[in-house]
Amino acid sequence: MTRRRLHDLVLECDLDDQGCMARYFRSITIAGEGDESPERWRIVAGLAEHRGTTSWSFRDMTVSVGDGGRFEARAGRVVAQVDSLGRTVRVLDQHHETATGTERALSIVVLALILQTHGRFVVHGALVRDDSGGVALVGGSGVGKSSTALWLSKVGFSLCGDDTFYLRIEDGIPIARAVPQPVHIDPRSLHALPELRGRLGERYGEKKRVFSTPLDDARLPLGRVVWPELGAGSSTRLRPATGAWAWIKLIEASIFAGEPAFPRMREQLDALAMVARRAAHYRLILGEDALQDPIGALLPLTRALSSPASAFGG
Amino acid sequence: MARKNTKLQPTDRAHFAMMEDGTGVILDLTTRRYIHLNASASQAWAHMLEKGGATVEELSAVLAERFEISEKQAKADVAPWVSEMRKRGMVSSR
Numbered sequence: 001m002t003r004r005r006l007h008d009l010v011l012e013c014d015l016d017d018q019g020c021m022a023r024y025f026r027s028i029t030i031a032g033e034g035d036e037s038p039e040r041w042r043i044v045a046g047l048a049e050h051r052g053t054t055s056w057s058f059r060d061m062t063v064s065v066g067d068g069g070r071f072e073a074r075a076g077r078v079v080a081q082v083d084s085l086g087r088t089v090r091v092l093d094q095h096h097e098t099a100t101g102t103e104r105a106l107s108i109v110v111l112a113l114i115l116q117t118h119g120r121f122v123v124h125g126a127l128v129r130d131d132s133g134g135v136a137l138v139g140g141s142g143v144g145k146s147s148t149a150l151w152l153s154k155v156g157f158s159l160c161g162d163d164t165f166y167l168r169i170e171d172g173i174p175i176a177r178a179v180p181q182p183v184h185i186d187p188r189s190l191h192a193l194p195e196l197r198g199r200l201g202e203r204y205g206e207k208k209r210v211f212s213t214p215l216d217d218a219r220l221p222l223g224r225v226v227w228p229e230l231g232a233g234s235s236t237r238l239r240p241a242t243g244a245w246a247w248i249k250l251i252e253a254s255i256f257a258g259e260p261a262f263p264r265m266r267e268q269l270d271a272l273a274m275v276a277r278r279a280a281h282y283r284l285i286l287g288e289d290a291l292q293d294p295i296g297a298l299l300p301l302t303r304a305l306s307s308p309a310s311a312f313g314g
Numbered sequence: 315m316a317r318k319n320t321k322l323q324p325t326d327r328a329h330f331a332m333m334e335d336g337t338g339v340i341l342d343l344t345t346r347r348y349i350h351l352n353a354s355a356s357q358a359w360a361h362m363l364e365k366g367g368a369t370v371e372e373l374s375a376v377l378a379e380r381f382e383i384s385e386k387q388a389k390a391d392v393a394p395w396v397s398e399m400r401k402r403g404m405v406s407s408r
Contacts, residue, residue, distance in 0.1 A: 242333070244333050269329050273331035277334050
């Protein structure tokens with residue numbers, strides 16, 4: 001067993017009006033705490049009040065560091081496990097559909113911390129795929145990422161995972177992989193997907209509910225990124241976005257990005273820059289037609305999404 | 315104003331990314347603000363990174379060659395840009 005020193009973890013998260021994390025971490029402080037045993041350590045995260053900010057206090061969280069850098073973190077029902085190469089990830093236990101916001105936040109924190117030490121960088125977004133590889137749907141909470149991912153699953157794409165995916169660079173190519181998380185969605189978005197209505201689970205926040213979907217955690221070359229936004233006007237449309245714009249947005253959507261206290265911070269920024277450069281980026285402006293008939297609104301756009309102009313080698 | 319032989323280099327506060335179209339963005343890790351660079355400024359920044367530092371004259375020469383302009387003209391652009399980057403804490407003298 002490797003002796004590792006872990007520390008107090010204090011984190012502050014902005015919440016949006018649905019109780020979701022609008023931006024994952026406003027600030028993160030890591031302070032020293034004495035080792036309690038060579039095999040298990042307790043991370044105590046303090047509760048800090050901050051204007052406009054809600055923080056969580058995590059207590060009784062234990063982290064085990066096994067041979068070869070294998071990690072396991074537990075807190076209540078939450079379990080996060082990563083093998084020594086960061087390949088195997090398990091975030092929540094079988095009760096994950098009913099995870100509280102605290103448990104969910106904890107799982108993301110632990111996941112991101114552990115994965116980042118392995119050069120895997122967590123991004124807030126959904127992931128779908130087609131024969132050409134992965135398409136990430138990235139943006140803030142409530143812009144329509146999950147809904148768009150589900151709608152795209154009706155027009156030739158398949159859903160890999162919702163809310164969070166992780167990114168690494170392999171041989172100069174950005175590779176995305178979904179993280180096991182239930183889908184969080186406003187039920188009003190499901191009028192075009194009536195088959196999903198019966199599968200809705202617990203409430204999540206004020207408006208959203210969750211349901212599970214089979215996870216596709218294949219490693220996918222990430223050649224396309226879609227940025228949904230709620231726009232004015234009647235028609236849903238795609239607009240190309242520049243790499244510079246995308247890099248800034250990717251930083252905002254990534255956990256710990258640009259936080260000097262965290263490991264491999266510059267490597268993370270470079271990985272995001274690689275995505276900004278190598279992928280085709282589209283702003284998906286959701287018009288009024290997407291509210292009425294999202295499948296019909298998206299169908300004409302799938303051709304552009306399926307043949308990215310700046311995908312690898314293209 | 316940098317002296318003639320003063321080597322300038324990016325500070326630890328700055329993290330730079332160059333884009334496919336030759337433009338670039340600097341993230342100021344202290345303020346979390348972004349600075350957009352046009353193609354010539356990106357070229358100058360990339361040169362500073364590659365060489366571990368460069369003088370205003372060296373940067374002017376690189377841009378003059380790259381963009382086929384006179385060194386005098388290049389220097390007229392580079393000098394105030396460098397001054398601005400120094401003011402923002404993005405470059406320092408070595």
